[in-house]
Amino acid sequence: MLYTIFMVKLTRAKENPILTPSDLPWENMLVFNPAAVISDDKIYLLYRALGTNDQISRFGLAISTDGIHFTRQKEPAYYGGGHEYEAFGIEDPRVVKIDNTFYLVYTAISEDKTAIVNPNWIEKIAKIPRIALSTTTDFINYIEYDIIIPDIPGKNASLFPKKYNDEYWLLFRDGNGVTRFANSPKLDYWPETYPLFTKREGFWDCARIGIGAPPIETEKGWLLFYHGVDETTTYRLGIMFLDLEDPRKILYRSPQPIFEPQTDYEKFGFIPNVVFTCGAVEKNNQYFIYYGAADEVIGLATIERKLVLNLF
Secondary structure, rough: OOOOOOOOOOEEOOOOOOOOOOOOOOOEEEEEEEEEEEEOOOOEEEEEEEOOOOOOOOEEEEOOOOOOOEEEEEOOOOOOOHHHHHHHEEEEEEEEOOOOOOEEEEEEEEOOOOOOOOOOOOOOOOOEEEEEEEEEOOOOOOOEEEEOOOOOOOOEEEEEEOOOOEEEEEEEEOOOEEEEEEEEOOOOOOOOEEEEEEOOOOOOOOEEEEEEEOEEEOOOOEEEEEEEOOOOOOOEEEEEEEEOOOOEEEEEEEEOOOOOOOOOOOOOOOOOOOOOEEEEEEEEEEEEEEEEEEEOOEEEEEEEHHHOOOOO
């Protein structure tokens, strides 16, 4: 694994936050953690939203041509598949486009009746995450695959944006905090998984870690904008490169974060000190990284493509 002394930093858009809660009842409390994908020169954000009435997480849809100013739909774009594992909603979507189909991997949340509730939790209930998948061609009609890795908790999952040898590739974090790689010709059958990375003692990602945006293909490798958490429960972003032919090989991992909470909308909110991405796209020789700030609003940060590719 390679490190470098030179470190890049993301630049916040001056328009931040670019999306905030609206007066619509289903998103008047929180909007955050958007997936991002480009199609027909438009950027689609599929973002997580909660309303004050039921506080159930669902996904809204916003569309932009410049990547900064978005028009959002008045109704939720996706409620989930309605299965028992989504009793407490759906969270943190990641979207990739393969051919003419969008593949939506997300976290399904239900109650964990075996766990002990921490009295310090904002939500006074123990929850268990599982990895679910749906596909769509228009963000209107969906094919439901429901839980694709049964019997184990998991989150922070995404497919790769292409198939290899007629197989899908998948990244996800298991219940032990280890991000794993899997490959399969079927979307709902992953017979073997391989450990890829986990937290690092003494680093900015020493407490918890997971993927952020789906992998982005570059000539240097698969680019991951990922998140890490330290002992103060501060969420930051870093960069990782995986080998193009064998993503189980890590080529580079950020020794220092490239982005951390600094503004009021990142440091103060529903969950303070959080920057968390589920989506990034390449546009105008830059990477546009969309992120949830303090689990309450959505921000945009950018970086020149060449700076990222020159890291190693």
